[in-house]
Amino acid sequence: MKKFCILFCLAALVCSCEIPFAIDDISDPRFLVECVPASGDSFYVMAAYAAPAYGKGRKDSHPFKKGDVEITVNDKKLATESLQWTQNGNYYTTLVSGKFVPGDQVTVSVKGDGVHTASGTTVIPPVPSIASVSATKNTDPKDTTGIKFSVKLAKPVADGEYYGICISVLEEMYFVELSMEPPFVKLDTTFYSFHTTPGQVASMADVNNMDLDAFAQVQYSYGGLINRHMEEEYSYSPMVLLGSRQFTGDTYSFYLNSSFSFFDIFDDIDMGDTGDTDYEEPDYTEEPEEPEEPEEPEEPEEPEDYRILIGTKTWYEIEVFRLSEELYNYCKAQYLKDFDLLANFGVSPPNFTYSNILGGMGIVGGISHVVTERIPHPDNKEPEMPDLKDLLKELFK
């Protein structure tokens, strides 16, 4: 009886811990708008009907039609009446053709029946001017972080300037192809490329610093639209976000293959939907100069199919972005959404809510970018043609 009473009391306490409450007054239906006008490029406008989570005035979808979007560039309205929307689930996109330049002030408004008009404004920032880029091998024996890159801009980065960096790794694999037919020996190359993520300068000191900003990154599509909902149609590269404080004067340095990744910390935590993309997360712990492991060459049934890998060359392309302040804030908020657990418990700031859309949610944020020339890996060397005699021995053994 005594135990029963104790259990009953405990159960009563536990049951009373849950307090359902209505919060249906916090919002009306809104439009979610994402638009990233880029310099020298056309841009997309993505819009979606965002229903109040708690049911008020809710409907399943809202098809957009011609004339639902208005674009103003430098106070001049563009002709948008004929713009077609493409549906992808509940998201709609339309392409605004043109060649926009830094300094253009772009205002995007999306309207529809029964929903507030959503509008946002941005100014396309200047194109970053790169003075030099260098790639050096790390010489610190205690540091296993690979190649260090330094991107030097033409002038020091000032407070309030925001940047992003994407890096592509390009690999050329050189094969000698042997065949029974003349010319018997042929040089062949296969080309691989993938986007990867720069690690912040990943010395232990920085890791211990827990400067989580150093790992903030978003998926960026080449069309200039950050669009976590359209991964099937566009390819993405991870863009690392950089505030002025990440720069030392005019230079930002990073290691490509960090032995430490921010995500190592959260290995055991469900990160939620981080926006699947069609690129594969590279293994940062690999040595940089080693190529992705090629498919195991099948044992040649016919000697003419026989190929021997004789060397690999690696290049890097760095894309440097200049982001408007609102775009930087929005990108960072999207990134931080994956770490909102404590904020939902009310014990940590809700730093994942950024929007610059009046009457709605989302972003109209300008961007501009520049791509460096290909940077060769410091260890690149011309492949050496093997001795013909050895090759023939190999061929006819």
Added chain:
Amino acid sequence: MLMAAVLGAAAVGHAQEVEKRDTLDTSYVTAVKEKMRNTTQTGLMRLDGNKLRSTVAAFGTPDLIKSLQMLPGVAAGNELMSGLYVHGGDGNDNLFLLDGVPLYNVAHFGGFFSSFNTDVVENLDFYKSGFPARYGGRLSSVVDVETSEGNMQEYHGNLSLGLIDGRIQVEGPIWKDHTSFNFGLRRSWLDVITVPALLYVNHENHNNPKAHGGYAMWDLNARVTHKLSKDSKLNANFYWGDDNINAGLKEKESESFMDLGVRTTWGSLTSSVSWEAKYSPKTNGKLMAYYTRSGSDIGYTFDIGSIADGKEKSMLYFNDDNLCSVHDAGVKYDMDWYPNSSHHVRTGATVAWHHYATGRKYEQRGALFALMNEGEPEGDKNEIGDKYSAWEPAVYMEDEIFLAYNFTVNAGVRLSLFGTNKKTWGSIEPRAALKWMIDNDICAKLSYTRMSQYIHLVSAMYIDLPTNSWMPSTPEAGPMVSDQIAGGLYFTPGNFKINLEGWYKTMDGMLAYNGANAFYPPLVNWEKSFTSGSGKSYGMEFETTYSIPKLELSAYYTLCWSWRQFDAYYMFPFLDRNDNRHKVNLVGNWNFAKGWFVSFNWNWHTGNRITLPSHVVMSDGGMFDTVYEAPFNAKLPDYHRLDLSVDYKWDIVEDGRHLLCFNLSIYNVYNHMNASFAMLDQDEKGNYRGMAYGLVPIIPTLSVSYKF
């Protein structure tokens, strides 16, 4: 000459009647409490030690900060925590002074208990607006706590046993009529309670693995007063409070062992020596030198290894310590001067040296470590961190001017500098308060104040954790500044006291954490993870108290708006999490029979705000994306709670000198589970709703104390 002396004496009498608290006679405070309208400042509340000790206490331990949370214009934040959000402030912008010395860490056990032992508190002044020029360095409030001088004639004391702690307080003469002491010690005994449990577990495990652990908090207050003459005295004050958590496990096999330990220590220490003197009938002053520090150390050790010939040899050893600290040393001088019957001038200067440090020390070694790191036999030992030093000189002057037509003005200015090796900032802070005695029972007040704060609390969380650290302003994160206007009407009809006050406050240069959620804020370059913004708060407070002998009933109501603008969070203004729009407190104390006292406190306020997904965008396959429209877009359910306390004082030998006191305190009498946090939830029909979770049920506690 004689006439001048008489006029001077009259002036002193008049001014001291208004502000006797500032002279040597602190016992006058209790009497002044009921004459609140006589002070020029708005937003000032005075509580004496007896009042604090008689408030309802959670866990049976009277708590100074929780008493302040009940007052109008103050939001408490998370339940049971020692949050103090005054007039829309951020909780880290309150100046706590213990005998005039700044105290940085004001809570134990993550904020559950305040650091102030009420047994030794004489009184406190709590300013929410109308700050006099003698105070500076924080934006939102001043909590000026003064401990009691020891009795110069005879020994008195108090021994208390509560649910979670025990307290002892003793005072008395060291040299009768010349020197006295007052000593207070408080210690929790949760660690003592856990000892049997650990013994049992270890016994069941045959001490392998052997567990150890416990939590303890303690604080010690000591004050020695020595009268040099009838007009001067020396005071030495000391406070030391710490929290300590440790836990570990050691396992031994025949040839190997594993040792794991975690430990956390944090706390504060303050000490001061002061000399108070009345130089002439018109002048008195106080010179003080002080030192204060606050800090924490959070660490763990992991050690595995082999045992050969009974000796343990580490194969893999990690030791990690995260440290933060702030040290202050300073000298200050305050002077009161009554030049004539119309003026009371206060002036003073202070200079303080600050040292802030945060860092991490770690060591890794052992044969396994060497194997993992390509045969480095020496292991890895390193220390990182940031250190800052700063100087902060300040001078102030204020004059209480008694004008014609019952007008009184307190006008002053505070000038301060704050210099680090990177930058120096300065601040000119005007302070002004105006009082008009409309009638004997009614007066009106108006005040304007500007306050600057040069230090920031580096925290990634809203709760008071030992991982939080104080850092000075830097070029990237400059000082915070607030401007506040307050005004009100104050009535004292019969046995009632009725106050109606309003305020409007702006805050600039506020900082908010803008990194990924983490218990550890950044250790170095902390500014990288913070964003600056501004805040605004306005509202009104209503306070009424009915007092007759043996009964006091008070009712407080607050109407408040609290806004924030952090462009990096959201480009439009949004309501703060502690925007408790309405707040009501009913407080009562009744001495209903000889030796019997009952107190209650009923607290109701609009729920804290929280951020929940506001919208959903449906995607293919019925999946949806959640969208957040704005920060703190949802309101938790209303908060309400009743606390009750019954005291019985048994006069053991019926001489009024030996009392045995029993106290029954019930926190949350009707067991209303108030929301601590909330999440998005779906009901049975699939409709979305908020689901809040309450954590704090009814907590009855019994304590007993012996007073002599």
